[in-house]
Amino acid sequence: MQAQTKLALLLVMLLACILGAQYAYTFWHLPALTTGLMIGALISCYRIVVLFRRQSRQAQLALKALANGDSSLGLTQSHPMRVQYDEVKEQILQARLAAEQQAQFMQTLLIHIDMAVLVFDHKGDAIEHNPAVARLLGKAIKHTRDLEQIGLFIEEAQSNSQSTALWQRGEQQDTLSVQLSIATIQGQALKIVTLQSIHEQLLHKEQQAYKRLTRVLTHEIANSITPLSSLAQTCTGLMPEQLSFADQEDKEDLELALATLKSRTQGLSDFIARFRSISNLPKPDLSVQSLAAVVERCCTLLKHDLAQQQIHLELQTTADTLVMCDAQQIEQVLINLIKNAIEAMSQRENRKELRLEIDKNGQGQLYIAVSDSGGGISEQAQEMMFVPFFTTKQQGSGIGLALSKQIMVSHGGDLIYQPLPDGACFRCMFG
CATH class of the missing domain: 3.30.565.10 (Histidine kinase-like ATPase, C-terminal domain)
Incomplete structure (x- = not known):
C-alpha cells in the first residue's frame, strides 16, 4: 500500500475516533466507549508519527545514496518519489562524470605543457604543480620559501603580477619569466604561478645585437681602411729609386711611414676579417x-x-x-x-x-x-x-x-x- 493511502486512512481514523468520542461523551454518556475511541485516536496518531519517521528515514537513505553514488540504496520502486529520485540521480551521475572528465583533461594538459605551473594556498604551501616544475627548477617545490627570491615575490603579491628573476640550477644560471594570478575558489584564496625560461631568448637577442653591431663597425672601418691601404701601397710603388732628398734621413722616414701605414692598415683589415667571423658564423651542420x-x-x-x-x-x-x-x-x-x-x-x-x-x-x-x-x-x-x-x-x-x-x-x-x-x-x- 502506498504511503499516501496509508496516511489518508490514518487521518480518517483519527478524525472518526475524535468525533465519535466527543459524540459518545456528550450525548450518550458512555465513558467506556469514549475511552476506547480516545485510545483509537492515540493509536492513529502514533501510526502517523511512525509513518512520517519512516518516510524521513527513506529520504535520508535516498540522499545518502545520491551522495555516495550507491544505487543499491534509496526509495522503493513503488515510492511516489521514485521517478524524481532516478532523474536526480542520473543528473548527479552525469555531472560527476563531466567533472571527472574535465579534471582528467586539465591534469593531462598540465603534464604535457612545458610551462611550469604551481598553485599556492594562503599559507604558501604548493597544493598543485605539474612535472615541468621539476624539469625547469631542478627540484621539487613544496612551499614558496623553496623558490627563494621568487617565493618572496609570490608572498608579497596582492594582485595579478609579472616579473623576471634569476634562478641558479646547478652550475647554470637561468632567467625565468614569472606570472602570478590570484583567484578565489570555493572561498579559498589561491595564487596561480607560471614559470618559463627566457634564457635562450635573451641569449639569442644578445647575439643578434652583437652581430648587428659587428656588421656596422666592420663595414664603416673597412670602408676607411681599404683606400688607405691601397694608397699606401701605390705611394710606395711610385717612389723612384733615384728620388733625392736634402737629407737622406728624410727619405728613410718617408719610406718607413709608408711601410708602417701599409702594415697597420693590412693588420686592421685582418683584424676586421676576424671580427666578421662572429656575424657570419654558419649554422651548425649537425x-x-x-x-x-x-x-x-x-x-x-x-x-x-x-x-x-x-x-x-x-x-x-x-x-x-x-x-x-x-x-x-x-x-x-x-x-x-x-x-x-x-x-x-x-x-x-x-x-x-x-x-x-x-x-x-x-x-x-x-x-x-x-x-x-x-x-x-x-x-x-x-x-x-x-x-x-x-x-x-x-x-x-x-x-x-x-x-x-x-x-x-x-x-x-x-x-x-x-x-x-x-x-x-x-x-x-x-x-
Whole structure:
C-alpha cells in the first residue's frame, strides 16, 4: 500500500475516533466507549508519527545514496518519489562524470605543457604543480620559501603580477619569466604561478645585437681602411729609386711611414676579417659525433704546445659521449679554450695542469669541462669576458670566447665559467 493511502486512512481514523468520542461523551454518556475511541485516536496518531519517521528515514537513505553514488540504496520502486529520485540521480551521475572528465583533461594538459605551473594556498604551501616544475627548477617545490627570491615575490603579491628573476640550477644560471594570478575558489584564496625560461631568448637577442653591431663597425672601418691601404701601397710603388732628398734621413722616414701605414692598415683589415667571423658564423651542420673523439683530436693538434710548456694533460670520460653537433665548430671552441689555458699557465713555474672531462650534470646535460691551474679570471673580467672585442691580452682580439659562446648557444647549449681555487674552468654545455 502506498504511503499516501496509508496516511489518508490514518487521518480518517483519527478524525472518526475524535468525533465519535466527543459524540459518545456528550450525548450518550458512555465513558467506556469514549475511552476506547480516545485510545483509537492515540493509536492513529502514533501510526502517523511512525509513518512520517519512516518516510524521513527513506529520504535520508535516498540522499545518502545520491551522495555516495550507491544505487543499491534509496526509495522503493513503488515510492511516489521514485521517478524524481532516478532523474536526480542520473543528473548527479552525469555531472560527476563531466567533472571527472574535465579534471582528467586539465591534469593531462598540465603534464604535457612545458610551462611550469604551481598553485599556492594562503599559507604558501604548493597544493598543485605539474612535472615541468621539476624539469625547469631542478627540484621539487613544496612551499614558496623553496623558490627563494621568487617565493618572496609570490608572498608579497596582492594582485595579478609579472616579473623576471634569476634562478641558479646547478652550475647554470637561468632567467625565468614569472606570472602570478590570484583567484578565489570555493572561498579559498589561491595564487596561480607560471614559470618559463627566457634564457635562450635573451641569449639569442644578445647575439643578434652583437652581430648587428659587428656588421656596422666592420663595414664603416673597412670602408676607411681599404683606400688607405691601397694608397699606401701605390705611394710606395711610385717612389723612384733615384728620388733625392736634402737629407737622406728624410727619405728613410718617408719610406718607413709608408711601410708602417701599409702594415697597420693590412693588420686592421685582418683584424676586421676576424671580427666578421662572429656575424657570419654558419649554422651548425649537425651529425652524430663522439665527443671523446673530438676532444682527442684537439689534444693531438695542440700536443706540441702542451709539451713545450711542460703542461700535464689529463683526459677523463665518465659518460656516454655521443651527441648531435658540428664537429668542426666544437673543435674550434675547444682549441680556443685550450689555447687560453696554455697562455694562462705559461707564466707559472710549477703545477701546470690541464684537465678535460666529459660528463653529465645533475640535469642530465652532457658537457665538456676544460680546467686549468692558471690562476683564474678576475671578477671584473668575468662580467665582460663573453662580450665581443673585450680582452685582457695585449695581442688579443676579444672574439675567442664570444665566438665560442655563440657556437655553443647555436647548438642549444651554453658556455659557462666556473672559478676554481687556483684556476679556471669552462664548461661547454649541450642541450
